[in-house]
Amino acid sequence: MRAMLLDKTAPIEDRPLRLASIENPTISNEEVLVRVRGCGVCRSNLHMIEGDWLKRGFPAKLPIIPGHEIVGIVESIGKDVKDVEVGDRIGIQPLYHSCGTCEYCITGRENICKRKVITGQSVDGGYAEYIKAPYQFVYKVPDGLNDAEATPLFCPGVTAYKAVKYSNPSPGKIVAIFGVGGVGQVAIQIAKLWGAKIIAVSRSKNHLRMASKLGAYSVISPEEEDVMRYFKNINYADSSIVFAPSDKAIDQAVKVVKPGGTIVLAVSGSIKEFFFHEEKIVRAIVIGTRQDMREVLKIAEDGGIHISVESHRLEDANEVLRKLKYSEIESRAVLQP
Incomplete structure (x- = not known):
């Protein structure tokens, strides 16, 4: 099969991914072999490829095939596979596998299992013509979505959903979203x-325009308006979600929430000051559980999520990632072998 291999972490400008011809994956009794129809290009792919996550232990092996939001067709199954058939169209999310026996797994929180395996970071991912996966961690894709449209549901879709769910939204509650690029735009729709x-907050005028189209109650550019003054005038937000990788955004997200409110961090960063007497709740999210993923697919099937995508050839992965790095891509990029 053809695959984009990472042999050594390096700046994307050095084109560290190489197109290679390698053997198809060999499946075990509980795995399925999937012919990839689409694999999303995510900023976390870029961080891993450029070596930003070496201290976190990623990539866990080299060479490795990146890519963790995947849609494809099942071509073969192991003898112990259940509820998945050859010909099924399925998706694979970042959570590739978990131990199944720890306190987190048995309580439906397998996304924080200490022995979890991450697609495209711990094991080979979807920048390839084929991928194998445990049958317990694949999901059937609704018929009403084409391959490219369905692919982003398996990372930005589930990430946005979990962030919004943690923010405890309800009718009339004000949710401030800092960073309304791809994931933030999905969060607007779900909220x-x-x-x-x-209330959408972003430095990008294009992103704010899209946020307005998607139904944001109000949009704010920090470069043109005083964010703190705005929220003070509306008696603050009930909760906030941060998708912007910025300590300043995190600081503002903490401060604009009223006492007792919730701040959800979908990025890493630092909280400069936190007033404990206000009893605010800070939650972090990384990846979704299997149940989160099923719920996202149901929302998409019902027409509740629409993600703008653009398709690219597998062999153009380096250039697509370079464009992503410099914010030259407005839609969600999908590689299609």
Whole structure:
């Protein structure tokens, strides 16, 4: 099969991914072999490829095939596979596998299992023509979505969903979203389904325009308006979600929430000051559980999520990632072998 291999972490400008011809994966009794129809290009792929996550232990092996949001067709199954058939169209999310026996796994929180395996970071991912996966961690894709449209549901879709769910939205509640690029735009759509009023905060005018189209109650550019003054004038937000990788955004997200409110961090960063007497709640999210993923697919099947995508050839992965790095891509990029 053809695959884009990473042999050594390096700046994307050095084109560290190489197109290679390698053997198809060999499946075990509980695995399925999937012919990839689409694999999303995510900023976390870029961080791993450029070596930003070496201290976190990623990539866990080299060479490695990146890519963790995947849609494809099942071509073969192991003898112990259940509920998955050859010909099924399935998706694979970042959570590739977990131990199944720890306190987190047995309580439906397998996304924080200490022995979890991450697609495209711990094991080979979807920048290839084929991928294998444990049958317990694949998901059937609704018929109403084409391959490219369905692919982003398996990372930005589930990430946005979990962040919004943690923010406890309800009719009339004000949710401030800092960073309304790809993931933030999905979060706006999901929060609206709960009846929340969304205040979108972003430095990108293009992203703010899209946020308005998606139904944000109000949009704010920090370069043109005083963010703190705005939220003070509306008696602050009930909760906030941060998708912008910025300590300043995190600081503002903490401060604009009223006492007793919730701040959800979908990025890493630092909180400069935190007033404990206000009893605010800070939650972090990384990847979704299997149940989160099923719920996202149901919302998408019902027409509640629409993600703008653009398709690219597998062999163009280096250039697509370079464009992503410099914010030259507005839609969600999908590699299609």
